[in-house]
Amino acid sequence: MSKKLIFLIALGFISYSNAQDKAEQALQNFEQKYPQEKIHLLFNKSSYVAGENLWFKSFVFDGYNRSTISSNLFVELYDRNKTPISKTIFPLYNGEGSGSLSLPETLKEDVYYIRAYTTWMANFNEDFQLIQPIAVYNPSSNEKLVSDTTSPWTATVFPESGTFIDGINTKFAVRLQSNGITPSDWNGYVIDSENPDVKIASFKGFDQNVGAFSLTPKSGRRYQLIVQDDKGIKQNIDLPTISASGINLQVKSKTNAITYSIKSKNYQHSSYKVLGTINNQLVYKAQIHNLSNEAVYSIPTDKLVNGILQLTVFDDKEQVVAKRLCFVQPESLKINKPSVQYTSLNDTPHEANTFTIAKNPSYSSYSVVVLDGESQDAEEERSLLSTLWLTGDITSKIYTPAQYFAKNHNAEALDALLISEKWKRFDWNTLISGSYPAIKYTPESYLSYKGKISGQPSGSSDLNFISKTDQDSGTKLYQVSTDASGNFTFNNLIFEGTMKFFYQLSGKQKTSHPVNAYVQPSYAFIPYKSNLPAGGFQLVERPSNDPLPTEVAKAVETKNFQKSLNEKTNTIEEIILKGQRKDDKRKLNQQLSSSLFRSNNEEIFDFVNDNKALVAGSNILQFLEGRVAGFRLQMQNGSYVPILRGGVTPIFLNEVKIDPSLVTNISVADVAMIKVIKDYFSGAGPGGGVQAIAIYTRQGGDIKLSEEELKLLPGLKYITLNGYDKEAVFNNAVYENVSLKNIAKDTRTTLYWNPYLETKANEPTTVKFYNNDDTKSHTLLVIGFDENDTPLYYHETRP
Incomplete structure (x- = not known):
C-alpha cells in the first residue's frame, strides 16, 4: 500500500448513524483493498521509422506514489486492426523500469499502438491501461501519414456539478472532441431561441479541448449554444432543460483554499453531507444543516497534495445530489527542481557538452534525456506530470495534456476541463450498494512458474535447481518443495533471455526412478478487449518523388547512423558506455x-x-x-x-x-x-x-561448484525458462572515440538517453553528451523521486 500524503479534514462534523456512514465505509473498503495503478512511459523520442528500436522508461504509480504492488510490466505493440506485433515483459523496481521494442523493418507506414499494463490493472476498467498511439514512418510504403485535420469535431456542454436550475447563475464548460485534430481557434455564444439575434453570453476557447461561459437561466426559456471554428464551421447545441428545483455546487480552487457554495431552489432536506476524495481516499467531510445560498465553505489546502479533488454532496437519504471535480492548487505545483549547471555548452558539430546536477542525498538516480532542441518532444504532448495528475485517472481524449502543468499553464482552462469530466475510478451508488471489482488476477513476485515432477518418492520432496548462463560463469542454487502430488512453485526469479535450470532431488531423496520436471509460467499476457482509440492521422496515397518531411528524413538518416555507430563500437574491446550497461x-x-x-x-x-x-x-x-x-x-x-x-x-x-x-x-x-x-x-x-x-x-548468493560437480551438470536433466525481454543497448555517440571520426551523417534527435543515471550523495552528478551535425539548442529532461515520492522534474530548452 502506498504512503498517504493527504489527511482528513472534518468541518461541522456530527456523528452519523451507521446507515448514513455507508458511503464512508464503502470508500474506505475500496481504497484499502482495491488500490489503483497507472502508467507513464517516457520515450526516447516522439516518432519512429520502421527498423528502429523504441526505448522507454516506465513509471508505475499507485495513486500519486510509485507503486510497490506490481513487479512486472507488460508492453505490447498493435497495428490499427489490433493485430499484435510484439509482446514483451520487463521488471519493475519500486515502480520504475526500462525497456525497448524492436520495430520490424517490414512495418508499413501507419499509426501503431503501445499497450502497457500490469496484471493487477487487468482487474479494473481497461480504459485505465496505457494505450499510446505512435507514428511509424516507412518511405518505401505506398501510403503516407498526414495529420487528420478533416475529421469533424463535436462540441458538448457541461453545467457545473451537472445541474441547470432556474435563477442560479451557472458556469458551463464546452468540450471539443474529434477523431482527428480539433481546432485551436474557436469561439461560441449563447442565444435565447425566442430572440436569436441577441448574444446572451459569449466566449473564446481556451485551447483545443475546452472553453467556458456563465449564464443565469430563466424558467420557460430555451437556450442554444453556437460554436464555430476559424474555418466558419458551426455547430448548434441545445443547453439542458432548466429545472425548477435542485442543487448547484459551485467550486473555486485557490492557492490557500478550495472554496465552495451550494445553491438551492425548491429543494430542502434536513441536512447535507459533503465528502471530498483524492485518489479514492477521503480527505474532507462536512455536514451542513441550514443550507444558505450565500454561505461559502472553505477547505484549507496546506495538508492536501496536488491532484484531482472530487467533491460530492449527499442529501439526508445518502443520495448524490451534486458532484464536481477540481484540481488542488493548480498554480502552486509541488515539484522539486534540480539545480542544473552547464560547465560547457556549444553548438559545434560532434563537440562535447557537459552539465552537472547539484548533489542531493535524497536522490539515488535520475532519468535523463537530452534532445536536439529543434526536434519533436514526446513530453511536450504527454508529460509525466500530466499522467500523474490528470490522464492517469481521466479516460477521455485530451489534446496535449502536458500543457496544463507546463510553464505559464492556464489554471482556468484546467478547471473548465474538469467540469466536463467525471471520476470513473468508482461510482458512489455502486460502492454504497456493496458492489466491488472482482479480483481475478493477483500481482506476481517477478518471474513466477508453477510446475510438477513425476517419479518422485512418496510424499513431499525438495527439488534443487541449479542455474547457469553462457554469459556468466557463476551458478546459483534454488531449492523448492513439492507437495505430495509433485506440484511446486518457482518464484521471484529475475533474468533476461533464456536460462537453463538443471535439477535433481535433494540429498537422500534421490531415487533410481527418473525424475522429470514440467514447468509453465504463472504469469500471462491478458487479451485487450476494447477498441483502439483514433490515432490523429490519416493514410493517403504517396505521390512519386514525394519529399520526406524533415523529421522523417532525419529519422531515416539516424537509423543508418546508429547502424554504422553500432558496427564501429562493436569492434572496440571496451565499449561499455557509462550508465548504459550493467557494471x-x-x-x-x-x-x-x-x-x-x-x-x-x-x-x-x-x-x-x-x-x-x-x-x-x-x-x-x-x-x-x-x-x-x-x-x-x-x-x-x-x-x-x-x-x-x-x-x-x-x-x-x-x-x-x-x-x-x-x-x-x-x-x-x-x-x-x-x-x-x-x-x-x-x-x-x-x-x-x-x-x-x-x-x-561471499557465500550469500553465488555457489561455487567444484570442477567435478560442474562436469556433472551436463548429465543432469534441465528445463529452459524464458525470462524478461532483453533491453537493447542505447549507444550514446562518444566522439572522443577515434573510430567515429569518419562516420555517416549524424542527425540524431536524441543526444543522450539514460533511464538510470546513478548519483553520488556527496558530489554533483555529471553528464556529458555530444552534438549531432547541426545542433543549435538542447532540450534537457531530468526526472527523479525522493523518499516521499515528491516528483523532481526539469524540462528546459537552452540555446
Whole structure:
C-alpha cells in the first residue's frame, strides 16, 4: 500500500448513524483493498521509422506514489486492426523500469499502438491501461501519414456539478472532441431561441479541448449554444432543460483554499453531507444543516497534495445530489527542481557538452534525456506530470495534456476541463450498494512458474535447481518443495533471455526412478478487449518523388547512423558506455540480492570488484559511518546501534534479520557487498520497510561448484525458462572515440538517453553528451523521486 500524503479534514462534523456512514465505509473498503495503478512511459523520442528500436522508461504509480504492488510490466505493440506485433515483459523496481521494442523493418507506414499494463490493472476498467498511439514512418510504403485535420469535431456542454436550475447563475464548460485534430481557434455564444439575434453570453476557447461561459437561466426559456471554428464551421447545441428545483455546487480552487457554495431552489432536506476524495481516499467531510445560498465553505489546502479533488454532496437519504471535480492548487505545483549547471555548452558539430546536477542525498538516480532542441518532444504532448495528475485517472481524449502543468499553464482552462469530466475510478451508488471489482488476477513476485515432477518418492520432496548462463560463469542454487502430488512453485526469479535450470532431488531423496520436471509460467499476457482509440492521422496515397518531411528524413538518416555507430563500437574491446550497461557492481547486486531487497534508493559497497576492501579487524558499521549520508552509530547498552535519518536501522545478513551486536562476529574477509537501503523494500516482512543495512557474504548468493560437480551438470536433466525481454543497448555517440571520426551523417534527435543515471550523495552528478551535425539548442529532461515520492522534474530548452 502506498504512503498517504493527504489527511482528513472534518468541518461541522456530527456523528452519523451507521446507515448514513455507508458511503464512508464503502470508500474506505475500496481504497484499502482495491488500490489503483497507472502508467507513464517516457520515450526516447516522439516518432519512429520502421527498423528502429523504441526505448522507454516506465513509471508505475499507485495513486500519486510509485507503486510497490506490481513487479512486472507488460508492453505490447498493435497495428490499427489490433493485430499484435510484439509482446514483451520487463521488471519493475519500486515502480520504475526500462525497456525497448524492436520495430520490424517490414512495418508499413501507419499509426501503431503501445499497450502497457500490469496484471493487477487487468482487474479494473481497461480504459485505465496505457494505450499510446505512435507514428511509424516507412518511405518505401505506398501510403503516407498526414495529420487528420478533416475529421469533424463535436462540441458538448457541461453545467457545473451537472445541474441547470432556474435563477442560479451557472458556469458551463464546452468540450471539443474529434477523431482527428480539433481546432485551436474557436469561439461560441449563447442565444435565447425566442430572440436569436441577441448574444446572451459569449466566449473564446481556451485551447483545443475546452472553453467556458456563465449564464443565469430563466424558467420557460430555451437556450442554444453556437460554436464555430476559424474555418466558419458551426455547430448548434441545445443547453439542458432548466429545472425548477435542485442543487448547484459551485467550486473555486485557490492557492490557500478550495472554496465552495451550494445553491438551492425548491429543494430542502434536513441536512447535507459533503465528502471530498483524492485518489479514492477521503480527505474532507462536512455536514451542513441550514443550507444558505450565500454561505461559502472553505477547505484549507496546506495538508492536501496536488491532484484531482472530487467533491460530492449527499442529501439526508445518502443520495448524490451534486458532484464536481477540481484540481488542488493548480498554480502552486509541488515539484522539486534540480539545480542544473552547464560547465560547457556549444553548438559545434560532434563537440562535447557537459552539465552537472547539484548533489542531493535524497536522490539515488535520475532519468535523463537530452534532445536536439529543434526536434519533436514526446513530453511536450504527454508529460509525466500530466499522467500523474490528470490522464492517469481521466479516460477521455485530451489534446496535449502536458500543457496544463507546463510553464505559464492556464489554471482556468484546467478547471473548465474538469467540469466536463467525471471520476470513473468508482461510482458512489455502486460502492454504497456493496458492489466491488472482482479480483481475478493477483500481482506476481517477478518471474513466477508453477510446475510438477513425476517419479518422485512418496510424499513431499525438495527439488534443487541449479542455474547457469553462457554469459556468466557463476551458478546459483534454488531449492523448492513439492507437495505430495509433485506440484511446486518457482518464484521471484529475475533474468533476461533464456536460462537453463538443471535439477535433481535433494540429498537422500534421490531415487533410481527418473525424475522429470514440467514447468509453465504463472504469469500471462491478458487479451485487450476494447477498441483502439483514433490515432490523429490519416493514410493517403504517396505521390512519386514525394519529399520526406524533415523529421522523417532525419529519422531515416539516424537509423543508418546508429547502424554504422553500432558496427564501429562493436569492434572496440571496451565499449561499455557509462550508465548504459550493467557494471560489475550492478551485476554483483543482482547475483547476491533478491528482488525483495531491491530499492530505487540504495547505496552499494562492492568488495568483490572494488580494490577498496574491508580491513581485517575493522567494524563493518564503523566503515559505513562517514561514507553514507545521514548514517551514524549510537552506543546503547554497550553495543553500537545504527541510526539512519534519525531512526534505528534494521540489519540483515544474507537477507536474514540479525541483532546489531552480532555484526562483530562476521568475518570481514567473507563480506562481498554491503547495501544501504533508503527507500521502500518488501523484504522487511509484512508491509515492507523503508530502510535497512543488508550485508552479503561471499557465500550469500553465488555457489561455487567444484570442477567435478560442474562436469556433472551436463548429465543432469534441465528445463529452459524464458525470462524478461532483453533491453537493447542505447549507444550514446562518444566522439572522443577515434573510430567515429569518419562516420555517416549524424542527425540524431536524441543526444543522450539514460533511464538510470546513478548519483553520488556527496558530489554533483555529471553528464556529458555530444552534438549531432547541426545542433543549435538542447532540450534537457531530468526526472527523479525522493523518499516521499515528491516528483523532481526539469524540462528546459537552452540555446
